[in-house]
Amino acid sequence: MIPALALENISCTFISRDDRSQRYTAVKDTTLVAEEGEFVCVVGPTGCGKSTLLNVAAGLLLPSRGSVRVFGEPLAGINNRAGYLFQAEALMPWRSALDNIIVGLEFRGVERAEAAERGNDWLKRVGLTGFGGRYPHQLSGGMRKRVSLAQTFILNPQILLMDEPFSALDVQTRQLMENELLDLWSAERKSVVFITHDLEEAIALSDRVVVLSAGPETHPIGEYKIDLERPRDVSEIRLTPHFIELHAQIWHTMKEEVLKGYVQQQR
Amino acid sequence: MSSNNAKGKLRLYQLIVLAVFFLLWYALTSPTLLPAIYFDDANQAAFFFGEPQKVLARIWDWFSSGSIYEHLGVTLLETMLAFAIGTVLGLLIGLWLALSPVASAIFDPYITAANSMPRVILAPIFSIWFGLGIWSKVALGVTLVFFIVFFNVYQGVREVSPVVLANVRMLGASQRQLLRHVYLPSATSWVFASLHNSVGLAFVGAVVGEYLGSARGVGYLILQAEGVFDINTVFAGILVLTGFALALDAVVSVIEKRLLVWRPSAGETERSV
Numbered sequence: 001m002i003p004a005l006a007l008e009n010i011s012c013t014f015i016s017r018d019d020r021s022q023r024y025t026a027v028k029d030t031t032l033v034a035e036e037g038e039f040v041c042v043v044g045p046t047g048c049g050k051s052t053l054l055n056v057a058a059g060l061l062l063p064s065r066g067s068v069r070v071f072g073e074p075l076a077g078i079n080n081r082a083g084y085l086f087q088a089e090a091l092m093p094w095r096s097a098l099d100n101i102i103v104g105l106e107f108r109g110v111e112r113a114e115a116a117e118r119g120n121d122w123l124k125r126v127g128l129t130g131f132g133g134r135y136p137h138q139l140s141g142g143m144r145k146r147v148s149l150a151q152t153f154i155l156n157p158q159i160l161l162m163d164e165p166f167s168a169l170d171v172q173t174r175q176l177m178e179n180e181l182l183d184l185w186s187a188e189r190k191s192v193v194f195i196t197h198d199l200e201e202a203i204a205l206s207d208r209v210v211v212l213s214a215g216p217e218t219h220p221i222g223e224y225k226i227d228l229e230r231p232r233d234v235s236e237i238r239l240t241p242h243f244i245e246l247h248a249q250i251w252h253t254m255k256e257e258v259l260k261g262y263v264q265q266q267r
Numbered sequence: 268m269s270s271n272n273a274k275g276k277l278r279l280y281q282l283i284v285l286a287v288f289f290l291l292w293y294a295l296t297s298p299t300l301l302p303a304i305y306f307d308d309a310n311q312a313a314f315f316f317g318e319p320q321k322v323l324a325r326i327w328d329w330f331s332s333g334s335i336y337e338h339l340g341v342t343l344l345e346t347m348l349a350f351a352i353g354t355v356l357g358l359l360i361g362l363w364l365a366l367s368p369v370a371s372a373i374f375d376p377y378i379t380a381a382n383s384m385p386r387v388i389l390a391p392i393f394s395i396w397f398g399l400g401i402w403s404k405v406a407l408g409v410t411l412v413f414f415i416v417f418f419n420v421y422q423g424v425r426e427v428s429p430v431v432l433a434n435v436r437m438l439g440a441s442q443r444q445l446l447r448h449v450y451l452p453s454a455t456s457w458v459f460a461s462l463h464n465s466v467g468l469a470f471v472g473a474v475v476g477e478y479l480g481s482a483r484g485v486g487y488l489i490l491q492a493e494g495v496f497d498i499n500t501v502f503a504g505i506l507v508l509t510g511f512a513l514a515l516d517a518v519v520s521v522i523e524k525r526l527l528v529w530r531p532s533a534g535e536t537e538r539s540v
Contacts, residue, residue, distance in 0.1 A: 055433075058433075058437060060433055060436070060437070078436055078437065078439075079437075080439060082437070083437065084433070084434065084437040086430050086433070086434055088428075088430045089428070089430065089431075090428075090430045090431055090433070090434035091431070091434075092431055092435070092448070092449070092452070093529055093530075094452045094453075094456060094529045095529070096529075103435070103438055103448065104438035104439055106448075107438060107439045107440050107441070107444050107448075108439060135528065135529040136529075137529070137530070151438065152438075155438065155439070
């Protein structure tokens with residue numbers, strides 16, 4: 001089967017604009033594959049180049065070496081079969097929630113009335129009925145994330161790239177959002193690459209967890225199949241013995257890298 | 268209710284300041300009320316500083332006879348034209364330079380030079396180029412408004428959040444759609460933020476232009492009165508201009524409030540009154 005997304009031997013080296021001799025290799029020789037309908041979580045210590053990988057997959061960043069294949073075809077320019085959920089606020093502050101949700105449809109030339117109808121449908125699906133006219137600053141952080149979710153899902157992308165999308169939310173909201181994400185995902189079975197530094201979140205959500213080493217020259221150091229049954233409730237599954245077993249196993253690999261990453265940040 | 272009360276009190280005090288100002292003006296300039304303190308002749312104070320009752324009478328005269336409206340209309344037209352043309356030019360050139368690093372690098376020293384030049388000095392040249400009609404005043408106003416808008420647009424484009432930009436690109440925006448849906452709204456929000464400034468400067472351009480040579484407009488009225496040492500009319504003109512500027516500013520505030528609803532304002536909460 002052709003994987004939905006394949007990053008092959010990706011290396012990314014950044015060169016300082018002021019001093020050409022200053023180089024930083026964020027990612028080195030990394031291969032990462034997401035099958036069709038698979039939920040892959042990528043975990044790694046902070047500052048290890050996880051976002052760099054995702055930007056490469058999105059087509060926002062050109063890798064120094066290696067290639068990206070989307071459903072077997074080499075990627076050129078923006079990956080238009082993928083949706084991207086960012087860690088930071090990404091909504092347009094001058095557009096209302098509804099207008100933010102339907103902006104992608106607008107770019108594709110969908111008629112306003114039809115777009116609004118589909119937008120309202122998505123507002124309902126993410127539990128924001130009646131909030132369509134609000135501007136982003138009038139919504140809470142969790143609500144804004146829901147709008148972002150709807151904004152991406154309305155275009156029905158086959159691949160979802162998620163860069164710690166819920167890390168800024170409080171624990172309760174976060175678990176609600178994770179469950180909502182799983183619901184949406186199980187209804188439409190997209191391929192997901194979900195980046196996080198939170199191992200528990202990774203195990204609770206995914207089919208497969210990929211562990212990255214500490215930067216620089218980040219590369220995968222372990223891969224674990226998560227055979228927990230679905231549908232899952234992220235707050236309950238954390239208490240099952242198998243979850244704890246998997247957690248201990250992966251943490252054993254990760255611990256050393258986390259410490260390395262921590263030491264590097266101290267410098 | 269207490270906040271309403273406090274506001275009323277504030278208004279009262281503000282009115283008292285105004286009244287005291289006019290009373291002092293009257294007392295110090297009236298030829299008959301006080302003996303001349305500084306001047307040799309009792310009439311000299313009134314000659315130099317005018318008399319408030321005569322100034323107000325002049326204003327009343329202007330408005331009741333309707334003769335001022337034509338001049339106000341001309342000044343308003345010049346202000347609006349200068350604002351509109353200056354804004355459009357500033358927006359276009361600001362967008363262009365902000366989105367094209369090469370052009371921006373080439374023109375940077377010239378923009379800086381043109382901005383630091385005292386542009387009011389161009390007024391006589393504009394009179395030669397465009398004559399004594401409204402266009403020489405519009406041109407002066409445009410040179411003042413342009414730079415305010417230009418720098419704000421430049422800033423607005425540069426300040427677009429890279430995450431918003433990346434997000435919109437991922438959602439499938441073409442280059443043109445990026446311009447239309449991201450850069451333009453961001454830039455215009457900065458332009459609106461400087462609306463008070465740019466409308467004010469358009470007004471300054473119009474009045475200064477009229478003052479330097481014209482056949483109509485409030486600046487022209489002042490110029491004429493000065494020519495015959497009619498200080499009362501000069502002050503009347505200044506008061507009318509001030510009131511007019513305040514009215515313009517109030518209109519701008521209303522427009523601003525309408526256009527920038529999406530902007531968070533500190534401490535905004537929903538209340539069911």
